[in-house]
Amino acid sequence: MPLPEAAMQKIHVIHENDAWVEPLRSAFAELDLPYEEWFLSEGLLDLSSAPPQGVFYNRMSASSHTRDHRYAPEYTAGVLAWLESHGRRVVNNSRALQLEVSKIAQYAALSNFGIRTPYTIAAVGRDNIVAAAKKMNGAFITKHNRAGKGLGVHLFHTVEALESHVDSAEFEDSVDGITLIQEYIRAPEPYITRVEFVGGQFMYAVRVDTSLGFELCPADVCQVGDAFCPVGETAPVAAAPRFQIIKQFNDPIIDRYSRFIANNGIGIAGIEFITDVRGEIYTYDVNTNTNYNSDAEAQAGLFGMRTIARYLGEELSKLNGTRQVLSAVA
Template structure:
C-alpha cells in the first residue's frame, strides 16, 4: 500500500506538488475524483494518510462535480482508520462562505457586513441592511465564480427580475458590502499545520478571480501581480487561529484593509489554496518542499 494518497480534481494545479513528492521519494498514489466510486460497506482507504485537494471551483469544470461526494468519501475513509488531511469537516466550511463568516465572527475578527438568503427574490430586501455598492455572492464559490457587483437597488432588482442573479449549487446567497481595499490589494496568508507559512500581496482587489497558481494565470491569460510581504503580527496570529479553529491542515486566509477606516476585514478562507505561481521568484523558496516535509511527519505519525 502507498504511504500517501492525494485526492484531487483539477488536472493541472497539483503538478508542482506531485513533482515535489517525486523528488522526496514518497510512495504516493494520485486519485482523481472524476470517475471515482466507493462502497459504504467496503472500499478501504487507499493509503494510511490522505491529503484532500478537491477544489471548491470544481463545479465550474464539471456539472456533476465531486464536492459533496468527496465529503462523504473522506468521512468513509476516516471511519476506517485513515488520517485525513483537510477532511470532511474542513470541506463543509470551505464550501460555505456563510459558515466561514460565522467562524470568523466567532473568533472576534472583523468581516464585511453581510446578509445570507436562500431566494433570489429576497436579495433586494437584504440589501437594504447593507447599502450600495454591494456584492452578491454564491455561497459555494471558487476562482471568483458567482459574484456580481451592484451599485443601486434598481440595478439589482432588474437582474433578479431577469433571472440573472448569481446562483449557488446549494441555493444559498450572500449580500455583502463592497469593501474599498486599500492600495487595491488583498492579503493572502497561507498556513500549514495551523501555523503561518507565508503571505503575499495580490494586486487586483475589485477583480474576483485571484487564484495565485501558475495554471490559473494560464487560464486567465493575464498574470496577476503578487509580491511577498510580512503581515502585521496580529494578522498572522489571527490567520493561525482561523486555521486551528477550522481544523484546516493546509490553506489560506484572505484579508483586505478597508480604505475607509483602516480596519483589516477577513472575508474568505480557502482550504484548497494553491501556492503562489513562480514561488522561488516571489518568495525565494518553494512552499511545496515545506508541505512535503510536513506530509512526511504525518506519515510517520500514522505508522506509529
Template sequence: MTDLAILFEHPAWFVPLFAALDRRGVDYARVRPDGHWNPADRTPPAPVVFNRIAMSSFLRADEHPIFHAQALLDHWQRAGARVVNGADTLAIDASKARQLSLIASLGLAIPETRVVHRAADVVPAAQTLGFPLVVKANIGGSGAGIIKFDSLDELRAAVADGGLPSSVDGVLLVQEYVPVRGGAITRIETLDRRYLYAIDVAGGGAFDLCPADACVVPGSGIKMAAVEPTAELRSAAEAIARAVGLDVGGVEVMIDDRDGVARFYDINALSNFVAKPLDVLGWDPHDRLVDYLVDEIEKAR
C-alpha cells in the same frame, strides 16, 4: 497499499506537488473522485489521504465532485485514514456563509453580510446595507459567482430578470462592497495551523485573484508580492486555521480603506500556493508541505 493518496480533480494544478513528492521518493497514489465506492468497504486507499478538491471544480464540470468528496473523505476517515484537510474542513471550504460565521465568532471583523437562499430575499437583505454591494455565490472559485451592484434599482432589475449569480447549493451572500486600501488583498498561507508565508495580490479591481499557476495567464492583470503581515494578522490567521481544522490553506484579508479595519472574508483549503514561488518568495513552499506530509505518514504507521 501506498503511504499517501492524493484526491484531486484539477488536471494541472498539482504538478509541482507531485514533482516535490517524486524528488523525496514518497510512495503515493493519484486518486480521482470518479467512478464508484462502497460504503461497506472499510479499506482506505492509503493510511494518509490528502484532500485537494477545488471549490472551482463546478466551473469545469456540471457533475462536480464537491459534495461527493465530502462523503468519501468522511468514509475514509471512519475507515481509519488520516485525512489532511478532511471532510469537516471541506464542508467549511464549501460554504462562505459558514466561513464568515466562524471568523466572526473569533471576534474578527468581516464585511457586513446577509445570507439568503431565495431570490425574493435579496432585495430586503440589500436594504439593510448600503450601496455599492456585491452578491456572491456561497460556493465560488477563482472569483466566480460575484456581481457588483451600484444601486437598488440595478439590483431589483437583476432579480426580476434572473440576473443574480447562482450557487450550486442555492445559497447567496449579499455583502457590502469594501473599498480595499492600496487595491490589494493579503493572502496568508498556513501549514499545520501555523503561519507559512503571505502575499499581497492585486487584480485591478477584479474578483478573480487566484494566485495559483493555472490562474495566472498573460494579460490577467494579477500582481503578487511577498509581504510580512503584522503579528496581529498572523495570529488571527492561525486562530482561523485552528478553528477550521485547516491542515494547509490560505486565509484572505483586506484592509477597509474607510476605517483601516482588517476584514477577513475567505478561507481557502485548496491552497495551491503562489505561482513562480522562487521568484515571488525566494523558496518553494511545496518542500515544506512534503515535510509535513512525510511526518503525517510516519505518525500513521
C-alpha cells in the same frame, strides 16, 4: 472510478483538478515521497471495505462544478467520513470540507475567534436577494455561497442596478442556490492580502493586485476573469507583479487564524483579507485547496508545494514510526 485497494503506505491526494496538482507532483518527485491520487469526480465506495493505510490530503474544491464535477464535493464528504470512521490521518478533514463549500459556514466559524468578516446577508430566491440589498448602507457586492474563482462577484451601487442584473440573462445562481449580499469594503489601494498556512503553521503572506478583477486564484493555470472587483473600481494594469510575497509579515490576525484552523480540522489553507481606509481587517475567504504563484515564490525563494510535500512526508513518517513501535510492543 473505484477507490484503490490497500497497498503500501503512502500519501493519498484527494482532488478533482489535475492542473492544480501538477506542482505537488513535482514536489513529491523531488523529495522522493510515495503517493497516489484519488480523482473523485465520481466513484464507487464500498462501505464494507477498509481504506488503505497512509496520510490523506483533501484538496477538493468548491468550484468543482465549473469543471463539470458537480457532485465531487458531496462524494468527497462521504469518502472522508469513511476514512475518518477508520481512524485514518486526514489533512483537511470533513469539517474543513464543510467550510470550503460554504462561506456562510466560514463566516460563522471565523466569528468564534473574534475574526471580523464583512456584513453579509444570505438569500435564496430573486425577491430575497433584492430585499437583502435594500438592507445595505451604500455600495454592496454579490457572490456565491459555494464559489471559488470569484464566482458571482459583482459590485453594485444601487438596488435598481442589482434588480436589473438578477432579471437579466447574465445572472447566474450559486450552485447551492444561496447568493450572498455583502457590504462593499473600500480599500485605500486595490489589493488584498492572502496568508498561507501549512501544517497549521504560518508560511507567508502574499499581496494580490485586484485591479484586473477578482478571480484571484494564484495558480499559474488560472486566468484573470472580468468579474467586478469588490475592493475598488477597475484600474489600469499596474506595472508591479500581480502576486508579491511579503517578507516578514507580522500581524495579530495570524494568531487568530492559527487558532481558527487548528479548531476546524484544517492543516493547509490560504485565508484572504482586505484592509479598509481605517486600517480595519475584514476576512472574506478561506481556501482549503490553496494554490501558489510560481513567479512570486521564485522571487521570494519560498515554495509552498514543496513545503506541503515535506509536511505530508513528515506526517507519513509519524505513522510509520507509530506502527514500528506498536509492532515492537506486540
